Amino acid sequence: MTMLDVAADVIQTPAQTSAPLDVAKVRAEFPILKETVYGRPLVYLDSAASAQKPRTVIEAVSRAYETSYSNVHRGAHRLSQLATDAFEDARETVARFVNAESADEIVFTRNATEALNLVAASYGRTFLTRGDEIVLTEMEHHANIVPWQLLRDEIGVVLRVVPIDDDGVLRLEALADLIGPRTRLVAITHCSNVLGTVTPLKEIVALAHGHGVPVVVDGSQGIVHAGVDVRDLDVDFYAFTGHKLYGPSGIGVLYGKRAWLERMPPYQGGGEMIDHVSFAETTFKAPPHRFEAGTPPIVQAIGLAAAVRYVSALGMEAIRAHEQALLAQATEALAGMGDVRIFGRAPGKAAIISFLVGSLHPYDVAAVLDRAGIAVRVGQHCAEPLMGRLGVDGTVRASFALYNDGTDVEALVEGIHKAKRMLGG
Amino acid sequence: MTDLSRFEEFAEALEMIDDEEMRFEYIIDLGRQYERENPFPEAWKTDEHLMHGCMSKVWIVDDVDDSGCHHFRGHSDAIIVNGLVGMMTDAFSGLTGAELQTITVDHVRRLNLGALTTQRQVGMMAMLKHLQKLGRGNGAMAGTGDHDDRS
DSSP states (O other): OHHHHHHHHOOOOOOOOOOOOOOOHHTTTOGGOOOOOOOOEOEETTTOOOOOOOOOOOHHHHHHHSSSOOOOOSSHHHHHHHHHHHHHHHHHHHHTTTOSOGGEEEEEEEHHHHHHOOOOOIIIIHOOTOOOEEETTTTTTGGGGGHHHHHHHHHEEEHHHHHHOOTSSHHHHHHHOOTTTTTEEEEEBOOOOTOBBBBHHHHHHHHHHHOOOOOEEEOTTTHHHHHOOOHHHTOOOEEEESSTTTTSSSSSSEOHHHHHHTTTTOSOOOOEEEEOOSSSSEEEOOOTTOOOOOOOOOHHHHHHHHHHHHHHHHHHHHHHHHHHHHHHHHHHEEEEEEEEEEEEETTTTTSSEEEETTOHHHHHHHHHHHTTTEEEEEOOOOOOHHHHHHHHHHHEEOOOOOOOOOHHHHHHHHHHHHHHHHTTT | OOOOOHHHHHHHHHHHOOOHHHHHHHHHEEEEEHHSSOOOOOOGGGGGGTTTSSSSSSSEEEOOOTTTTEEEEESSHHHHHHHHHHHHHTTTTTHHHHHHOOHHHHHHHHTOOOOOOHHHHHHHHHHHHHHHHHHHHHTTTTTTOOOOOOO
């Protein structure tokens, strides 16, 4: 089977319904879940950091290298043509997945961080000047803070930060107040990687657009837990990464409205993105290739397309429903322990639980869980300002994905009991 | 001659525990014991004493006596790390700056804590480098110009 055979799938739009998830069948498709850790079955609750890969993704990557690998867009030979077709087909697949108007609105990057840096560098330097304002939120990942700070230090823009309430809900009225005559951009997460809070993007976009302000979204977590329709949301930019969406690492996506991308200068210079080069002048290709300097992540894009087909076949609504059931089970169990403090209680939140156990240090709790074969994240989760808002140095974070089941929740609860016994909490 | 008797005591104690789970519990108990018997003064928890690059906060204080021997005191806000910090500072106290530089990765490996998790093995190495840096910083290895900040 060649990559071209793999390409012809129909991507399910978010609105389509699907059968409930058969989690036993799903788990069988993830080879790593058969691994043991310290002699115990692996309980993987760190998918918000990076998700595991289904066999179809692993095989798509292997197949690409084994049957049709070459550089893209330039070779005059058969393999190059096959690789180019598969790479561009991956772009089409991603475009359909987010319901972009055209594949030309899909820029491949290394990750979401690079996608956000691209917007900051290209859009920011072109359309923003000293004194212009960018509105962020208190719950942003560093990837959606630092690029704007670099821009601030370079050209003198001003950053405004929308607060959250104690449940981790974004204070929309404060957002409305912060958008003023100098606001030129709203940069906001779709889903907090710490709190699980899902932001009301349609309302936010309507609010911002009402003032003529475009919106860039960090969708790293948002796209994993529910379907995303960029046209319905009407967002101007939507950035996400492949590795959290069950795809390979080293591939990210920037969706950008064509009208914006066409007006933006290149982010980096080099091969692949040029039209003509002379020492006097260089002209650039049209988007998206204008923003893809150098050899792109070819096989990673093909792997991402396989991941997108995989989750689409399961159905994003089925995935969301499955994760919500796990979230409810885990929240109830942890809250029932009495001394577990959960951070983030926003209605409709995604299946991410940040917590502390009594007075125990999160690092100690995570270390005991690790010994029990349970993988969680611990620390500040690349969201230091949010930790400051919460008044903690760090938390333990358990994040649930389509391959987790009720026994994983039970293992987490038992692991916390064990931590309390061992650490005296 | 470098006196590593305290280090040997730890290494032998850990060697006697052949169960990884028990070794893990030994470190936790050690962390608690240091906390209980030798509490780290709050006044020492300053940025000056903070060891950067750790997942939990680690402070290490170095006191050099008249004969040029370093006496370390360390603390972490996480119990497990506190056990490891206590063991390392205890094991390698009383050495001169030059003697500290002779401690190698093999010593850390002998403690056989790598099986607890790779992360802790890496943390132990970072701690050793930090102690060695303190050893150099006090003039014992004057002139090497080697100040490794990556620990």
